[in-house]
Structure formats: C-alpha cells, structure tokens
Amino acid sequence: MCLAVPAKIIExxxxxxxxxxxxxxxxxxIMLLPEAAVGDYVLVHAGxxxxxxxxxxxxxxxALFKELDQYAADS
Amino acid sequence: xxxxxxxxxxxxxxxxDGITCLATRPVRLMEVCGTHxxxxxxxxxxxxxxxxxxxxSGPGCPVCVTPNEYLDTAIxxxxxPGTIITTFGDMLRVPGSESSLMAEKACGxxxxxxxxxxxxxxIARDNPGQAVIFLAVGFETTAPTAAATIxxxxxxxxxxxxxxxxxxxxxxxxxAILATPATKVDGFLLPGHTxxxxxxxxxxxxxxxxxxxxxVTGFEALDILQGIYMLLQQLQQGQAExxxxxxxxxxxxxxxxxxxILDQVYQPAGTGWRGFGEIAxxxxxxxxxxxxxxxxxxxxxTVAGSREPAGCRCGEVxxxxxxxxxxxxxGRHCTPEQxxxxxxxxxxxxxxxxxxxxxxxxxxx
Numbered sequence: 001m002c003l004a005v006p007a008k009i010i011e012x013x014x015x016x017x018x019x020x021x022x023x024x025x026x027x028x029x030i031m032l033l034p035e036a037a038v039g040d041y042v043l044v045h046a047g048x049x050x051x052x053x054x055x056x057x058x059x060x061x062x063a064l065f066k067e068l069d070q071y072a073a074d075s
Numbered sequence: 076x077x078x079x080x081x082x083x084x085x086x087x088x089x090x091x092d093g094i095t096c097l098a099t100r101p102v103r104l105m106e107v108c109g110t111h112x113x114x115x116x117x118x119x120x121x122x123x124x125x126x127x128x129x130x131x132s133g134p135g136c137p138v139c140v141t142p143n144e145y146l147d148t149a150i151x152x153x154x155x156p157g158t159i160i161t162t163f164g165d166m167l168r169v170p171g172s173e174s175s176l177m178a179e180k181a182c183g184x185x186x187x188x189x190x191x192x193x194x195x196x197x198i199a200r201d202n203p204g205q206a207v208i209f210l211a212v213g214f215e216t217t218a219p220t221a222a223a224t225i226x227x228x229x230x231x232x233x234x235x236x237x238x239x240x241x242x243x244x245x246x247x248x249x250x251a252i253l254a255t256p257a258t259k260v261d262g263f264l265l266p267g268h269t270x271x272x273x274x275x276x277x278x279x280x281x282x283x284x285x286x287x288x289x290x291v292t293g294f295e296a297l298d299i300l301q302g303i304y305m306l307l308q309q310l311q312q313g314q315a316e317x318x319x320x321x322x323x324x325x326x327x328x329x330x331x332x333x334x335x336i337l338d339q340v341y342q343p344a345g346t347g348w349r350g351f352g353e354i355a356x357x358x359x360x361x362x363x364x365x366x367x368x369x370x371x372x373x374x375x376x377t378v379a380g381s382r383e384p385a386g387c388r389c390g391e392v393x394x395x396x397x398x399x400x401x402x403x404x405x406g407r408h409c410t411p412e413q414x415x416x417x418x419x420x421x422x423x424x425x426x427x428x429x430x431x432x433x434x435x436x437x438x439x440x
Contacts, residue, residue, distance in 0.1 A: 002135075034332055047190055050330060054326070
C-alpha cells in the first residue's frame, strides 16, 4: 500500500497538478507538496504527490551504480 | 533506473559479491515494508544471497496488520442502510470473522473501490442522502492523504463523508519487535516511503536505543541489494547506525507540509495490530476539531464476537517469528484463491509473495 510511482509535473493549479507517468497523464493533489513546480519529478501515492525526487541525488545514485558496473566489468 | 539490463546485472553482481564476502556469520535481516517484500521476490533477490543471509518479512503490510475487529466493523457499516463504503481495492478480499467486503458487495452492499481518498468526496457530493465511509487504512505514507481529504471535506462543507480509521505508525511496531528477543533481527531494511513523510528522526531509536543497524531503503532491486550490503558492512564493522540509502527521495526532515496536515487532523492513539495486540501510540485518531468525520463517533455501531481464523499464523509471520511456509495452512487450505489469513490476500502480504513467487520451492523447505 506504500507503493509510489515517479511522475513529472506538466501543469499545476493551486491544489492540483497534471502529471505524466510513463506517457499517461492524470490529475494528482499537491496539497502535501505545495512547493511542487512544473518540470519537477515527484513521487505519487494514492493520488497525491508526497515528495519531490531530488534530481541531484538521483544522478548520484545512478552514477554510483554505473561506477559499480564498471568495477564489476573490470573484475 | 536508466541502466541497461547488462549494467544492472553487473552492478547487482558487485553488491552480491560484496554481500557474500561480508556474510561471515548467519544474519537475519527484516524488510519491514510489504512493498519491499514484493520487490525482493519479484527481483529474485533471495536467490542471489548467500545462505548465511536470511530475509524475514515484518509488519509493513497495512492490510495484513489490520485486525478482524476493524474488518467486521467495516462489514457491519456496509450492511447499514443508506451507506456507501469507499476503499482501496486490497481490503476487499480480506476475510473478517464471518464475511468479507467482497462477499457483502456480491450481496448488494454499495462498496466502491477508489484510487485516492479524494475520490470519496465526489461520491459524497453525488449522493447527498447517503453516508459515505472511507476505510482509512495505511501507514505514514497514506495517512496524510486521508488527512488532506478530510481538510477538503471540511472546506467543502460535506456532512455525509466519514472515515473509519485504522491508520498505523511503523516505529511503535518496530519497538514491539525489538522488545521481543525471539525475533532475533540483526538489521532492518526500513520503509523508504514512510520515511519520505516522517523523515529519519522517528527511526533513530533502532540503532540508538537497541543497537541494531538500520538502512532506509528504496524499492528498485539495486536499492535493496545496496541496503543489504550497507547493513552487512555495519554488522561486520560492529557498527549500529541509521543510514539512508534512498537519499533521492528521503530527506532527513521528511515532508513537513504533509506532517503538518497530518497533525492538524490526527493525533496518536493506541490501536490493535493483528499478531501484536494493542500497541500504545501506534494508531491515529481524529483530533477534536475533526471528530465529526469519525464514522464511529457520528454513526455509532456495535460489533462483537470478532475472532482470528483458526489455525492461521499470520500474527507470527507479521512479527517475523516464522516464515509463511511454517504455517500449517500455507499452500494447503490457504491459497490466494481461497485465503484464510490477511497475509495471503494482500498483494503486499508475505504469504501471497511466498506463494506467488516461490513457485513451489517453499514446499521443499
């Protein structure tokens, strides 16, 4: 029940946002994430954006995994 | 994750090689969250781990830990004339003491599955003569969505919308597990999406007070492997810290706006958990300002005679005392088609995951 999916905000009003999830758009509430802006990646759970995804940290995670990939390839 | 399958496989090999090197003694790690349980099975992570590393599921499936008393109350409300029940789909098939919401729906009860608690408000507006009761089930991730919905209902002046609250908080259940020496947990993979709301502070006691390593972990296969790797690193070095593997989503302070809304609408209260009984401060009840939305306060109804199913050991599964195949019901007269206990019903239930992804291998254990 705590499953949440990443989505990109493509439009917002005061309380609602249109997000894109894997090519599908839908309306979610941004009451729990009032500072969310168009272009942000957010985590959507049960029709609500619950947290912003930190792009810098996401890039770092990806870079780490790629680094480990290189390590494993070399070993 | 934007890695190719080959890159993912290689990175996974880095972690599994590391885990194998670090697993110099048997360790028992608990994945607390039901979403983790399913991700672990789906990615085949158990098969990648050395025999010394045992993964055990915890109490992190909200449907599973909801006791029959709640289900029986929800079923009784569904039989109440002029009532519409709204619920997330996974509650429907969970057996109560004598019936289920699915069975009641088949008999004509007006029970509607919603994707979001907010959907209930439109139903309430469209049915002014009826009481709409939302089954508010879930942990820290879900509770703020119900709280925000209640704020909206208040703003819209709805008088026919109510909630039957079974919200629960994860840290008190972890405390109950840590206070049970029989569980023998050496480390915790903590639920990333509850921590996204609560932040790290409520989980510090795991390492601080009980000296058990803990890692807040994401839900991709590589996140989980890294979380296990981080736990084993701590165990090998004799450390006990709270670490955050899921930094791209979980901030130290969590989501303060969500917590503010939660605190406006709900306050901590004792509540019952399947398998645990009552745990102090582990539930959420409506604050005085919003109590008019409490179904049990506004539409009182008495339910007696709730009981757990005979022979079912879901309670011990949820406390990490046994794995599902140790239950005599599992796979015999408890299957996803004919479930006896909640852990076999919920898509996040440990028994359902063992049954679905174990592909019969559990029968050899």
